Amino acid sequence: MTDNPDTRCGLVAVLGAPNAGKSTLVNALVGQKVAIVSAKAQTTRARLLGIALEGSTQIILADTPGLFAPRRRLDRAMVNAAWEGAQEADAICLVVDGRKKKKDYLQPILESLAGRPERKILILNKVDETAKEPLLIAAQELAGEGQFDEVFFVSALTGDGVAELKTRLADLMPAGPWHYPEDQVSDASERLLACEITREQLYRQLHDELPYDSTVRPESYTHRKDGSVEIHQQIVIARDSQKGIVLGKGGSKLKSIGEAARKELTDLLGTRVHLFLHVKVDEKWEDDKEIYEELGLEWVK
Numbered sequence: 001m002t003d004n005p006d007t008r009c010g011l012v013a014v015l016g017a018p019n020a021g022k023s024t025l026v027n028a029l030v031g032q033k034v035a036i037v038s039a040k041a042q043t044t045r046a047r048l049l050g051i052a053l054e055g056s057t058q059i060i061l062a063d064t065p066g067l068f069a070p071r072r073r074l075d076r077a078m079v080n081a082a083w084e085g086a087q088e089a090d091a092i093c094l095v096v097d098g099r100k101k102k103k104d105y106l107q108p109i110l111e112s113l114a115g116r117p118e119r120k121i122l123i124l125n126k127v128d129e130t131a132k133e134p135l136l137i138a139a140q141e142l143a144g145e146g147q148f149d150e151v152f153f154v155s156a157l158t159g160d161g162v163a164e165l166k167t168r169l170a171d172l173m174p175a176g177p178w179h180y181p182e183d184q185v186s187d188a189s190e191r192l193l194a195c196e197i198t199r200e201q202l203y204r205q206l207h208d209e210l211p212y213d214s215t216v217r218p219e220s221y222t223h224r225k226d227g228s229v230e231i232h233q234q235i236v237i238a239r240d241s242q243k244g245i246v247l248g249k250g251g252s253k254l255k256s257i258g259e260a261a262r263k264e265l266t267d268l269l270g271t272r273v274h275l276f277l278h279v280k281v282d283e284k285w286e287d288d289k290e291i292y293e294e295l296g297l298e299w300v301k
């Protein structure tokens with residue numbers, strides 16, 4: 001993609017438990033929002049590539065769904081997608097929430113990582129909300145398992161330590177041509193990104209009122225003659241009783257979700273956006289193969 005003979009390019013897998021801050025970190029490294037973020041665990045559902053540039057180096061970051069003990073089909077597909085994101089990576093970053101004192105939940109992840117040949121970097125995140133002492137102890141304990149080649153302390157939220165991490169990641173990337181054009185920041189289509197932005201608002205505005213079993217599907221995405229974009233999406237929920245929560249009084253909640261998503265999309269796409277949201281109840285959406293394909297997830301038995 002470039003004639004510069006000094007270019008480097010490589011893949012960095014960003015792994016970790018749900019809610020560790022992986023997507024926030026990928027956004028910070030890319031320098032703009034490519035992945036949605038929420039206080040709810042299991043926000044990221046499929047692998048997404050964020051593309052960062054550091055001098056003449058292109059760093060391809062695989063943001064992945066959180067690693068946890070999967071129960072349902074969607075969970076299994078997400079955890080599979082996470083480990084697949086690490087295939088043939090030039091480095092694996094394990095992002096750990098520095099605020100969490102107990103680290104035993106990480107044991108299964110550490111064990112799976114132990115057998116892998118890739119370079120492993122431990123990232124203790126959320127240093128803005130963690131005291132130094134426990135952080136250092138945690139770093140020592142985790143690094144002591146002998147799996148990590150290096151340790152970084154960052155706040156993906158404030159950006160603290162992110163520039164240093166980025167420089168180091170760039171150094172680790174092998175020489176080679178860039179895989180993506182200079183101005184590309186992610187591998188997601190605008191159509192899919194638009195659905196993700198709506199899902200983020202759904203999580204943000206409904207918090208725990210809405211259980212995690214909802215999704216946003218693309219219906220249509222068309223460019224109007226005047227340059228604006230017309231987007232239709234379906235908010236799929238699993239139970240009829242959730243409809244009232246999503247709609248709100250007189251439809252006010254849905255309106256507010258659509259308004260916030262539209263504003264953000266307008267900024268991201270740099271053009272006027274007409275967003276139409278439809279709510280659909282489908283008890284069995286988690287068993288709908290087509291939805292997995294839309295999300296880029298593999299159908300698991």
Ligand SMILES: Nc1nc2c(ncn2[C@@H]2O[C@H](COP(=O)(O)OP(=O)(O)OP(=O)(O)O)[C@@H](O)[C@H]2O)c(=O)[nH]1
Binds near residue numbers: 017023024038041
């Ligand atoms: N205080 C603080 N909060 C952070 C930091 N990084 C992320 N967060 C918050 O942690 C929550 C989870 O962040 P995400 O980036 O969605 O986490 P994730 O690891 O991608 O989560 P999943 O996609 O669900 O696996 C959000 O509320 C973020 O704002 C940080 O450095 N400091």
Ligand SMILES: [Mg+2]
Binds near residue numbers: 023036037043044065
């Ligand atoms: Mg995420």
